Amino acid sequence: MSVSRILILGGYGSTGRPLTQLLFQTTDAQLIIAGRNLTSAQSLADTLNSGSGAARAAARHVDAADPASLRAALSDVDVLVVASSTAVYTENVVQAALAAGVDYLDVIFAQEKMAILQRYAPQIEAAGRCFITDGGFHPGLPAALVRYAAPQFDQLISANVGSVIKMDWRALHPSPGTMTEFVAEFMDFQMLAYENGRWQQKSWLSMMKPDTMDFGREVGPGFGRQYSLPMYLPEMRPLPDLYPGLQATGFFVGGFNWFTDWFVSPLIMAGLKLAPRRGLPPMARLMKWSLNTFSRPPYGTLLKLEARGFKQGQPAGVDIFVFHEDGYVITAVPAAACLLQLLDGSARRPGLHLQAHIVEPNRFLNDLQTLGLTVHTKPLPETHPIQS
Ligand SMILES: NC(=O)c1ccc[n+]([C@@H]2O[C@H](COP(=O)([O-])OP(=O)(O)OC[C@H]3O[C@@H](n4cnc5c(N)ncnc54)[C@H](OP(=O)(O)O)[C@@H]3O)[C@@H](O)[C@H]2O)c1
Structure with missing residues (x-):
């Protein structure tokens, strides 16, 4: 060849x-x-x-x-x-x-x-x-993790994927074009997740009281419990058809830092609603300033799948973590x-x-490890409660 x-x-x-x-x-x-x-x-x-x-x-x-x-x-x-x-x-x-x-x-x-x-x-x-x-990574990994874990169950009931992205933005130099593209996604952000057997849109008010996901202490710097908001990824859409019986799935994204999450992100969303095109460059600059100013260690990027279901009639579960300290790697x-x-x-x-x-x-998962990512699989005891 x-x-x-x-x-x-x-x-x-x-x-x-x-x-x-x-x-x-x-x-x-x-x-x-x-x-x-x-x-x-x-x-x-x-x-x-x-x-x-x-x-x-x-x-x-x-x-x-x-x-x-x-x-x-x-x-x-x-x-x-x-x-x-x-x-x-x-x-x-x-x-x-x-x-x-x-x-x-x-x-x-x-x-x-x-x-x-x-x-x-x-x-x-x-x-x-x-x-x-x-x-x-996201998009790209979440649904692949679900496809990897699904054969470990006779019936998959829930498969939620969350991410924590904590970067030292001061050491990075994204171009103005990249920041603009990044902020432009706020205009299309859909808080959509599959719950109780159907796709459901969360209201913007739920940002005031976001759900959390526990990222544990064993992988990376140990991010523990973090806020997480549903973020629609097209790759999650086919999963309920692929795994009949699946009651809950979605991708959930963590915050950046307290100031960006509570003040800057809502401001950017409101600003882009009022002036979708003209607002982009100033909003991109505001985002960059806020990320540079308020991001704090520990740094690292972590993805976690929580898959729950049944195996041989018994409740079963597995958590899979994928980590690297560098968000670009x-x-x-x-x-x-x-x-x-x-x-x-x-x-x-x-x-x-x-x-x-x-x-x-x-x-794919094997190659992720060979190429330098940490992949940690944690089977859960049979008695682990089903989450749906
Ligand atoms: N899927 C994921 O997990 C994930 C994660 C992070 C980033 N991304 C995506 O990856 C992309 C790159 O992000 P980044 O952070 O790597 O950005 P970056 O560091 O700013 O790099 C952007 C690259 O694109 C080039 N470029 C920009 N405009 C161009 C043009 N008109 N013609 C040819 N090349 C051009 C730049 O070179 P010049 O400016 O010199 O041309 C530079 O090499 C973004 O679309 C981002 O959304 C995806």
């Missing part, structure tokens, strides 16, 4: 850099690191090449806003990885990827991206291309683990797919 050529758009960004490094270490693919800053792309390519003695990484100037630049960049490529904050240019990217006949994986979390990809889904399938979207590793399955063809199917549903979950 010939060696794959992978172009990583945003390959030197916060998520792109560890993803590029992982692909360099774990595959023999030719990597093309791309973005608008050729110097940054070249510098990472040089570092990788000189560390290994093999010239497998190269740099390319690409601007996702410019369809001609995308088309030219993809002419000699097999797989496009989108690790850039370019949700607004999704149509350009998808059209160029289809024209070039490449496979695709993105780590972008944005509803506008998903809507565009869904419009192109029939063309993607007809072209025989494999497009994987919602890659990374925990994003890059699942994307790399998914790409390993795409590159060897085992997860390659024509059409538009979600990362969490296309991966083979046993190998």
Whole structure:
């Protein structure tokens, strides 16, 4: 089989850099690191090449806003990885990827991206291309964890996934474009979870008295009990159909810090309702200031699945934790683990797919550990109460 050529758009960004490094270490693919800053792309390519003695990484100037630049960049490529904050240019990217006949994986979390990809889904399938979207950690991991745990039960009753993301924002330098994309998601934030056998929308008032989830003390710095709000992820939607009898499932996101949660987030939501487009840049700056100013250690990113059900007629349960101290590494590793399955063809199917549903979950979780994440599985005693 010939060696794959992978172009990583945003390959030197916060998520792109560890993803590029992982692909360099774990595959023999030719990597093309791309973005608008050729110097940054070249510098990472040089570092990788000189560390290994093999010239497998190269740099390319690409601007996702410019369809001609995308088309030219993809002419000699097999797989496009989108690790850039370019949700607004999704149509350009998808059209160029289809024209070039490449496979695709993105780590972008944005509803506008998903809507565009869904419009192109029939063309993607007809072209025989494999497009994987919602890659990374969240989205990307929660439903994969449920698929991994489900075979451990004869009947799965509840499968809730929560996350704690505590980052030292002062040490990070997300670009204004990335912050704007991040804050734009507040406009589309849906507090939707599956409870008592149906999808239910929580009211905004529930933000005043959020639920909590216990993240325990045994993994990472021991975050203990944290606030958690339901956050709709498309990958959770198919789960009740996949596991008949499932009464409760959802993804629940923890807070940032007290000031951002109680003051800035509600202000941003109100501000973006009044001025959806004009409000974005100032709200992105407010968010960045608030995260920089009020975030405090301990830092780390943790995902926890609480799965409950029955096994051989007895109540059964399992908690699964996935942790890394670096919030970008925990994003890059699942994307790399998914790409390993795409590159060897085992997860390659024509059409538009979600990362969490296309991966083979046993190998996926195994690869998460091999690639550097902590994965801790805690079976619960048979007498553990069922939560639904
Ligand atoms: N699924 C998950 O778990 C997860 C977690 C974290 C982040 N993300 C997503 O990952 C994406 C990147 O986030 P990040 O934090 O890594 O951002 P970042 O550090 O700001 O990096 C963004 C990268 O995109 C490139 N880029 C921006 N605009 C571009 C354009 N028009 N054309 C080509 N390249 C462009 C940037 O390079 P230049 O500006 O030099 O062009 C940079 O390399 C975001 O969409 C974010 O939502 C997903």
